[in-house]
Amino acid sequence: KFYLEAKLTESSPDKRTQRIYYSTIASIEKRKNEFIINYLSREIVKGCYLINFGRFEELKKRKVFTSSEVKKINPLFNKLKLINSRKTTIYQIIKNLIKVQYDFLLSGNFDHLKFFTQASLSKKIGVNPSLISRAIRRKAIRIPQGRQIPIKILFPSRREIRKKLIKEIIEQEKSEIEKGALSKPYNDEEIRGQLRRKNGIFISRRSVSECRKDLKIPSSFERTYQE
Template sequence: MPSLRTEQRQSQQITQELRQVFRIEQAKLLEMPEETFLQLVVELEKTPFFIRLCQKEKLIRYQRVPRTDISSHYFQLREDTTADEGSLDVETLLQSRARIVRLVERLGLEKFKRYFLFAESGITPEEIAEECGLSISEVREINDLIDDFSILSEFYHPSALSLEVIRYSKIASVERQGDRFVIGYLSAPFARGRYLIDYGSFEELRTKGVFTEAEVSEAKQLFKRLESINSCKDTVGQILQNIIDKQGLYLECGDPKTLLPFSQKELAEKIGLAPSSVSRAINRKSLETPWGTEVPLKYFFPRPKQFRKELIKQLLETEEELSSDDAIKTRLRDKFGVAISRRSVADLRKELGFPVSRSKKKHVLHESEGGE
């Protein structure tokens, strides 16, 4: 018989292997194109077993994340958008779904969010139909419309940054609600938040024989998949929230000079992830600013050197008496709290093309005398 120590080692090895599998699964999800990831989520949520566990056993529900919402642009279709080959064009969409869009407009934003985008846990189509004065088929058609928007969100809200070499996915917009910024997701799966799984109730139902052995196995596989999706959503959400917190001044005014130095490594340490996970999560994704400009997520992570160079440039263009690199170094520390060596100041100043002496009056006088 194997010893207790041997069993413990085997158990630890299995746990490590499972963690490795989970990390690989998470990495695959983070590297997926946005449209592929959203399609995976939508198709999973349409499976009969997922619907059963949500509506009948009530083992799965959504948990919204604070400071997030659906984007105000969610249903603003762009008729000037050119569809990709094989994609549904906007004109056809409007013609085929006009009746459903009118139903949504008749419902109003509050009911639409409450009963469709952020439906309460376990609520059935029959209950939604009764509350909203709709038929069950109309409820299903509205849900299908949401699913189509989710899968094809890149078509409805295409990235203006997409080039031949790099294709970006615009995943959200930064919007003001009251006195704060919130993340406005452009797809329902992200806006709904993460899945909450009631493992305790699942075990109770399993013990009572509610599920067959095959269903127990299917449920466990489903839960693992949902947790992987949760991890992916959490990673993207934490990155966006930290961007808003760190670069709030830039999001207020739009001045690139106000961008603070922010490395992916720093963010990874803050949210407890590997830098590679952060890199995968921000790769080829973009965000719409409050003033409507779209920027890659990487833009919010300026390198310290570029940040310092911008500060030195600002000082040299606005300060009258900075006659030496030591003076610039001292001013950087006193005004911005940035401490760097005199040699670094000199190197950055040279890259900017400024002369050693920054006494503007002397510089102007020298030019004037030379011209006489």
């Protein structure tokens, strides 16, 4: 287990930080041309529970169980079914994350993360989004580079991806200006155009401006007169 420290959303008088503990359930290792999943949690490694519902119904008809026992057994079956479902879901989650975030797992560079939502994964594997959310809550994996990261980090939002691409455009801008290939910094409309042409991302100029401000990148006018 490990923890991350995060500042509380509402500042307290002593400005304490909140520790969020994560349980590392699996490691992903690179072997030749593929990634291998190694489970670190004993509960996940164990096989699924097999429930013979037909046999249970037969015994019920023969009055082998008392009514109070039946009332206790039914909730137990429901719990076992949920455990089975979560074990299968965890495998499906990690397997699909390996496919989508392959480049990130190769490099360990967070700039290589691709847009992926829990909702899109839930449709793909045919489960309720809430089940995925519960399955990865405070769960982490160890990536090939040896770092432990929360699984939820591998589900970046559209906004996070847009910010990453805008950051790349600004870095490219600096390089082109230094080489003399570009005479002035890109304005938000020009950044918007690059996102559309290069990445097929259609967003408003205002959205570009908001992402740029989140990244603490000055406007094109301010960048013109930097240094």
